[in-house]
Amino acid sequence: MIIDILKETGALLQGHFLLSSGKHSDGYVQCAQVLMHPEKAEIAVGKIVEKLGNLEFDIVVGPAMGGVIVSYELARQTGKPSIFVEREDGEMTLRRGFKIEKGQKVLITEDVVTTGKSAYEAIKVVEDHGGIVVAIASIVNRSSGDIKYPLYSAVKVDLNTYEKENCPMCKDGSKAIKPGSRKIKA
Ligand code: ZN
Numbered sequence: 654m655i656i657d658i659l660k661e662t663g664a665l666l667q668g669h670f671l672l673s674s675g676k677h678s679d680g681y682v683q684c685a686q687v688l689m690h691p692e693k694a695e696i697a698v699g700k701i702v703e704k705l706g707n708l709e710f711d712i713v714v715g716p717a718m719g720g721v722i723v724s725y726e727l728a729r730q731t732g733k734p735s736i737f738v739e740r741e742d743g744e745m746t747l748r749r750g751f752k753i754e755k756g757q758k759v760l761i762t763e764d765v766v767t768t769g770k771s772a773y774e775a776i777k778v779v780e781d782h783g784g785i786v787v788a789i790a791s792i793v794n795r796s797s798g799d800i801k802y803p804l805y806s807a808v809k810v811d812l813n814t815y816e817k818e819n820c821p822m823c824k825d826g827s828k829a830i831k832p833g834s835r836k837i838k839a
Pocket of ligand 1: 669677678817820821822823824828829
């Protein structure tokens with residue numbers, strides 16, 4: 654089970670977290686903890702590939718940083734090329750001589766999809782170059798089911814999120830911490 658891989662690698666954290674959206678949550682997924690182990694990355698991405706089935710695509714594109722390793726591993730398993738988009742002066746862009754041809758079918762990759770924000774930014778770059786996005790693929794689906802493209806994920810993870818004012822953990826007197834800002838017990 655992919656969820657077991659998240660747990661045993663310490664990618665799935667429990668605690669009281671301040672998310673970049675400003676909301677508080679009782680857990681956090683740090684996919685880098687899975688991807689640092691190539692053999693676990695292979696299994697997790699293999700699960701996505703299994704779900705993709707016969708979906709046709711020509712190239713895999715991941716937004717840096719989160720999507721890069723997933724894109725590479727997914728491309729490796731499916732025999733496609735893998736490129737990435739990255740920020741330059743705050744704007745997602747194609748660099749390093751990477752190209753997307755007009756009409757090319759593109760699979761977008763992410764480690765975790767929550768709101769889809771960075772996937773959408775990557776999609777805009779792809780579409781600006783005339784590419785056709787066929788789907789988004791991610792290790793973890795944290796979305797509330799409102800992603801505007803087909804989403805293929807190795808595992809769905811549901812965490813409780815709260816507005817600060819309604820956060821039960823705050824009410825209990827604990828303080829929300831930013832994920833990664835200090836050592837947290839899994
Ligand atoms: Zn809180």
